[in-house]
Amino acid sequence: MTNRVENVDVCVIGAGHAGCEAALACARKGLETVIFTVNIESIALMPCNPNIGGTSKGHLVRELDALGGEMGKNIDRTFIQSKMLNTSKGPAVFSLRAQADKAEYSKSMRMVLQNQDHLTIKQAEVTQILSTVNDEGKRIITGVRINTGIEYLCKAVILCTGTYLKARCLCGESITHTGPNGLQAANSLTDSLLDLGIRIRRFKTGTPARLDGKTIDFTKMEEQKGDERIVPFSFSTDPEMIQKDQISCYLTYTNEETHNIINNNLGRSPLYSGVIEGTGPRYCPSIEDKVVKFAEKNKHQVFLEPEGISTNEWYVGGMSSSLPEDVQILMYRSVPGLEKCNIVRNAYAIEYDCIDATQLYPSLEFREIGGLFSAGQFNGSSGYEEAAAQGLVAGINAAESILKEDYLVLDRSDAYIGVLIDDLVTKETTEPYRMMTSRAEYRLLLRQDNADLRLRKYGYEHGLVSRSEYDYVIYKEEAIKKEVERLKSISVGANKEIQEFLASKGSSSLKTAASLAELICRPELSYEILSPIDPSRENILSEDILEQVNINIKYEGYMKRQLKQVEQFKKMEHKKIPESLDYNNIQSLRKEARQKLIIHKPVSVGQASRISGVSPADISVLLIYIESMKKSDER
Numbered sequence: 001m002t003n004r005v006e007n008v009d010v011c012v013i014g015a016g017h018a019g020c021e022a023a024l025a026c027a028r029k030g031l032e033t034v035i036f037t038v039n040i041e042s043i044a045l046m047p048c049n050p051n052i053g054g055t056s057k058g059h060l061v062r063e064l065d066a067l068g069g070e071m072g073k074n075i076d077r078t079f080i081q082s083k084m085l086n087t088s089k090g091p092a093v094f095s096l097r098a099q100a101d102k103a104e105y106s107k108s109m110r111m112v113l114q115n116q117d118h119l120t121i122k123q124a125e126v127t128q129i130l131s132t133v134n135d136e137g138k139r140i141i142t143g144v145r146i147n148t149g150i151e152y153l154c155k156a157v158i159l160c161t162g163t164y165l166k167a168r169c170l171c172g173e174s175i176t177h178t179g180p181n182g183l184q185a186a187n188s189l190t191d192s193l194l195d196l197g198i199r200i201r202r203f204k205t206g207t208p209a210r211l212d213g214k215t216i217d218f219t220k221m222e223e224q225k226g227d228e229r230i231v232p233f234s235f236s237t238d239p240e241m242i243q244k245d246q247i248s249c250y251l252t253y254t255n256e257e258t259h260n261i262i263n264n265n266l267g268r269s270p271l272y273s274g275v276i277e278g279t280g281p282r283y284c285p286s287i288e289d290k291v292v293k294f295a296e297k298n299k300h301q302v303f304l305e306p307e308g309i310s311t312n313e314w315y316v317g318g319m320s321s322s323l324p325e326d327v328q329i330l331m332y333r334s335v336p337g338l339e340k341c342n343i344v345r346n347a348y349a350i351e352y353d354c355i356d357a358t359q360l361y362p363s364l365e366f367r368e369i370g371g372l373f374s375a376g377q378f379n380g381s382s383g384y385e386e387a388a389a390q391g392l393v394a395g396i397n398a399a400e401s402i403l404k405e406d407y408l409v410l411d412r413s414d415a416y417i418g419v420l421i422d423d424l425v426t427k428e429t430t431e432p433y434r435m436m437t438s439r440a441e442y443r444l445l446l447r448q449d450n451a452d453l454r455l456r457k458y459g460y461e462h463g464l465v466s467r468s469e470y471d472y473v474i475y476k477e478e479a480i481k482k483e484v485e486r487l488k489s490i491s492v493g494a495n496k497e498i499q500e501f502l503a504s505k506g507s508s509s510l511k512t513a514a515s516l517a518e519l520i521c522r523p524e525l526s527y528e529i530l531s532p533i534d535p536s537r538e539n540i541l542s543e544d545i546l547e548q549v550n551i552n553i554k555y556e557g558y559m560k561r562q563l564k565q566v567e568q569f570k571k572m573e574h575k576k577i578p579e580s581l582d583y584n585n586i587q588s589l590r591k592e593a594r595q596k597l598i599i600h601k602p603v604s605v606g607q608a609s610r611i612s613g614v615s616p617a618d619i620s621v622l623l624i625y626i627e628s629m630k631k632s633d634e635r
């Protein structure tokens, strides 16, 4: 009787948003992959907000799609409302957000996994990581053991355990040792990770109640409709195929009464009574935190979001909580429109084990354990999109580690995914990390609309994007360049016809001749508006190309400036730090900097410069030392 499974290349622990992308990436690169989950019904489960995308998170989904990931396509198949956010601002912060039918989203992703060659789904709890020490004295992965004792021998393991490790859920005084939605927690793996010397910490997050839709009075709320023209998340989705009727969300507000109920019961909140040990996300605060920390505010926004077509549950966005049920009922019923609401599922907080991701390389492989990768909430991030983006990168790199190919490492000037991973593996995050546009220095270049132009080539090089998808991007780049040059080369005179046209568009008259490109730079004008005075415009360009032509012309100056900054940034990123460098030999390095550099082992001078406690002076010392090492090697 054998208790071993041998012919496996990669084991993915977790079928959440990170695990699904990781497993699909490995299987699509032809590797025999097994994906484990404690409960098969929790594949791509959305235990919190019923939407994908939003500010900066929409960028992550577009980038993941451009690289060959699945989330973008899956939400295009299962959305019930779609909206482009921040359209009153510049294109750098335009972000798509789609409300998902949660049950359909999970079902659709499960179908994709089930139909994927080289991929096996296994419902089981992984209880141990198997490893050995190789001839060079490095610990490397050899497999995993599951709760039944069966061992899966493999060459790489990807940890995507999310909010399940030693999870406990808190709703007032009620504490249950389960994962989200009452699913089984995974209580054994943490000890195995500690045995491997991995540093573990405890984080927390929370979710609001789900209310019965037939007990909500939507007439007392502001309806929030989706966009007329729906824009897909995936570059592979035909926009014409997804135009459909949508379900609205609704906006209401808390009030003094709500805040009083909360303030009067703070002592019964595990968050304020000290029962909760884990650290929560600053940018996804519970309603208790909002009322305490922003006491001057007399109301907070509350968004009622549908959980799906075949359910009557409504998600109360903005009111996550861990207060006891009896207080929750009073609290929610104090909100206009919810006076008679019934709670279907209570709000609760969840605590879980996760890691300090500075133990990882930018490839998401553990520095000290070869073949062990990690992604998602377990890395200290928060959000479906952040998890999925890391899952894809970890999946690609686990596969490349077996195929002996170059890793995919995106830097801060390539993608939001590069910013996300660099922040996690370089900077000490002390709370669940949520992506925001303000975290990206080069956000005018890292827009959600040009993710394909920036990243398709990497997806193609790593075998997840087809030749035809890549060819389209090459054609698109060429078409954009040609059209921008054409618009710069055509000038119109300050004649009567042009002046009348400009006046009709509310645009000021010309003093001298100007190129069409110069006119497009005027906020009130655009490529489309100028078509009557642009006779040589030959072919009808597609929406996506038009969008790029307009943006490249209107923001050319800003983009050129940012490209200059990127040049400087890349210089430091490309200054690699030799693995053999011993920081103890650099006398003039400050003590704190030496300690931090020894722990973090940055791969480049650029990464070293972002470690807190390492000053610009330390970086100059390091640069000089690396130069001297090079000279002595050349001798």
Ligand SMILES: Cc1cc2nc3c(=O)[nH]c(=O)nc-3n(C[C@H](O)[C@H](O)[C@H](O)COP(=O)(O)OP(=O)(O)OC[C@H]3O[C@@H](n4cnc5c(N)ncnc54)[C@H](O)[C@@H]3O)c2cc1C
Binding pocket: 013, 014, 015, 016, 017, 018, 019, 036, 037, 038, 039, 042, 043, 044, 045, 046, 047, 048, 049, 124, 125, 126, 127, 160, 161, 162, 163, 164, 165, 180, 186, 189, 205, 206, 207, 284, 320, 348, 349, 350, 375, 376, 377, 378, 381, 382, 383, 384, 387, 388, 434
């Ligand atoms: C209550 C709650 C509130 C949240 N609130 C927010 C929020 O406000 N904002 C926000 O951005 N995000 C929030 N999230 C987080 C969001 O759900 C996660 O970011 C996202 O689901 C993370 O995806 P993941 O793939 O990393 O992990 P998960 O989706 O948690 O999936 C983990 C997977 O690992 C499996 N697993 C774990 N351990 C084992 C094991 N030992 N063996 C086998 N399988 C295992 C599980 O079965 C599951 O399939 C919340 C999550 C919860 C639970």
